[in-house]
Amino acid sequence: MSRVTIKEIARRCGVSQGAVSYALNNQPGVSEATRARVLRVAAELEWVPNRAARQLSAARSETFGLVLARTAQTLIEEPYFMGFVGGVEAVLAEHSYALALQVVADLDEELATYRKWAAERRVDGVLVVDLRVGDPRIPVLRKLGLPAVLVGDPALADGMPCVWTDSTAAMNAALDHVASLGHRVIARVAGPPEFGDVWIRDQAFDVAVRRLGLSAVTHHTDYSASRGAGATRDALAGAARPTAIVYDNDLMAVAGLAVVQALGLRVPADVTLVAWDDSTLCRITHPTLTALSHNVVGYGAEVTRRLLDLLTGAPAQSHLYSTPLLIIRDSSGPPPRCRGRVGSAPARRRVSERSG
Incomplete structure (x- = not known):
């Protein structure tokens, strides 16, 4: 026809x-x-409408770009980006836009991709993830004149439009929770220290540890399951074994749970575990995992809407999307020395979702 x-x-x-x-x-x-x-x-x-004709008349590609400088294995394993990209695609479909998704090895390749896209007018704008402190991509994007919305805190965006979640408030909620249960020796299994969101969490973690009088150590990883498991093993092998561990993503938390159980320890009787992001993984483990929950699909959708708005002349600004909500599940409990002395519903708990 x-x-x-x-x-x-x-x-x-x-x-x-x-x-x-x-x-x-x-x-x-x-x-x-x-x-x-x-x-x-x-x-x-x-x-x-004839898509090719519309592109020529509007001088637009009707395509947004997203570059991920992560290993393919991490992207396959980690639920976060599947949800985020799903949110992006849902909004683009409503506007007959496409997504150019490029997986690269490092920042140099990412910068080269932006230069190529800008020179060929391949994309109308880009979504930028994994912000760094003093991010080298920001001046390049400005020089190229490539519209962009950054996924991260305004402290990292250098005045460029951004969408962010409040990691500081979320970290405070996590540490208030474990402290209220009676935990005093805490470990954190974190993401790469060069990532801006990890840097912000590092600072929030250190401030909260001092405020609550806790003993704590942070183990930085690459967000992968294997490194999360190794960091958990290292933390539990230390002289002062932690009774609570906070993870920067749910993939590492699930890997950490397997390590704890393989060592013959019980969750939460011996160790309380708290995850970040709260994908389905946190709800299908045994025990289920306490998590800092936020709508990752909605996050991707909101970032995309902001980039569409930018193309229609909206002012560049930062937008707080959400503060992750602490969901209490079966992996939370008092440390062995406090068992039986701490109430079952501490005042600082945000939401309770225990099973059984």
């Missing part, structure tokens, strides 16, 4: 092709009666 053209719609309506173009693009130049007739005939003929 051949494609229905503007010429055919014009013939059926008895008007010029220019009038049809004005009507279909909601531009002035035709009467409301003519516009209504054109739209009715276009719908009857199941007309759809």
Whole structure:
């Protein structure tokens, strides 16, 4: 079946092709009666716009870009980016946009990708993840004139538009929770220290540890299951074994749970575990995992909407999307020395979701 053209719609309506173009693009130049007739005939003929022609006339690619400088194995394992990209795609589909997704080895390759996309006008804008402190991508994107929305805290964005979640408040909620249960020796299994969100969590963790009078240590990893398991093993082998461990993502928390159980320890009787992100993984483990929960799909969708707004002339600004909510599950409990002396519902708990 051949494609229905503007010429055919014009013939059926008895008007010029220019009038049809004005009507279909909601531009002035035709009467409301003519516009209504054109739209009715276009719908009857199941007309759809020619994507190539629209791109040429608008000088746009109708494509957004997303570059991920992560190993393919980490992307396969980690639920976060599957949810985030799902949110991006949901919004793009509503606007007939496409997503150019590029997986690269490092920042140099990521910068080269932006330069290539800008030179070839491959994308209309980019979503930028994994912000760094003093991020070298920001000046390059400015020089290229490539519209961008950064996924991260305004402290990392250098005035560029960004969408962020409040990691400081979330970290405080996690440590208030474990401290209220009676834990005093804490470990944190964190992401890469060069990532800006990890840097912000590092600072929040250190401040909260001092405020609560805790003994704590942070083990930095690459967010992978294997490194999360290794860091958990190292933490539990130390002289002062922690009775609570906070993880920077749920993949490492699930890997850590397996290590704890393999060592013959019980969760939460011997060790309390708290995860970040709260994907389905946290709800299907045994025991289920306490987690800092936020809507990752919604996060990806909001970032995409902000980039679309930017293309229509909206001012560049930062936007707080959410503060992760602490969901209490079966992996939380008092340390052995406090068992039986701590109430079952400490005041600082945000939400309780225990099973059974």
